[in-house]
Amino acid sequence: MRILAISGSIRNESSNSALLKAIRNLLPANIEWIDFKVNELPYFDPQIQFGLEVPPSVQSFRHLAYESDYIVISTPEYAHGIPGILKNALEWLICEETLKKRVIVFVSSPSGGDYVKEYLLETLRTMDMVVTEEMTFVIRSARKDVSKLGDISDHSLKTSIIEFLKSVGLISNNY
Numbered sequence: 001m002r003i004l005a006i007s008g009s010i011r012n013e014s015s016n017s018a019l020l021k022a023i024r025n026l027l028p029a030n031i032e033w034i035d036f037k038v039n040e041l042p043y044f045d046p047q048i049q050f051g052l053e054v055p056p057s058v059q060s061f062r063h064l065a066y067e068s069d070y071i072v073i074s075t076p077e078y079a080h081g082i083p084g085i086l087k088n089a090l091e092w093l094i095c096e097e098t099l100k101k102r103v104i105v106f107v108s109s110p111s112g113g114d115y116v117k118e119y120l121l122e123t124l125r126t127m128d129m130v131v132t133e134e135m136t137f138v139i140r141s142a143r144k145d146v147s148k149l150g151d152i153s154d155h156s157l158k159t160s161i162i163e164f165l166k167s168v169g170l171i172s173n174n175y
């Protein structure tokens with residue numbers, strides 16, 4: 001199984017990037033996990049969206065997305081919305097052939113992130129991605145409970161994440 005992981009925060013100490021590390025640590029070692037840094041992408045420009053002018057970083061991002069079985073996004077909420085840098089990356093995934101990939105969404109924002117969750121799911125559905133409420137996990141305490149190396153200090157949080165990963169089929173029920 002191949003997973004493309006995207007953090008909606010490019011902050012060095014990002015709790016969303018830490019959460020992605022924690023998730024990767026919980027998955028079987030044979031899963032291919034690819035971290036994509038969205039700040040490698042240029043600003044979305046519909047004039048070079050298709051054809052020969054598509055920038056190489058975008059071609060590579062699209063290729064990774066096409067080749068993946070799942071996309072896993074972890075994002076904060078910014079000003080009650082989707083961080084611009086994440087929305088920018090998603091806009092580049094609007095291409096001739098729709099992706100229809102399964103997307104697992106983690107929202108790590110101190111106040112719950114209700115807005116970003118709603119807007120992100122709506123955007124992904126509009127892009128024909130496969131995503132539901134049940135494929136979404138919200139966490140308020142990642143800054144406190146998840147270390148930069150991806151260790152989850154809170155036992156009940158770790159258990160909830162494991163149960164969630166089982167429910168979406170990323171880890172087996174025997175875990």
Ligand SMILES: Cc1cc2nc3c(=O)[nH]c(=O)nc-3n(C[C@H](O)[C@H](O)[C@H](O)COP(=O)(O)O)c2cc1C
Binds near residue numbers: 009015081113143
């Ligand atoms: C510009 C800005 C706007 C923010 N707006 C919100 C918000 O609307 N709702 C919220 O829950 N948190 C908001 N936050 C707090 C972030 O969700 C919080 O800092 C989060 O930990 C950032 O994710 P990161 O740790 O992965 O960088 C905002 C933070 C910044 C920098």
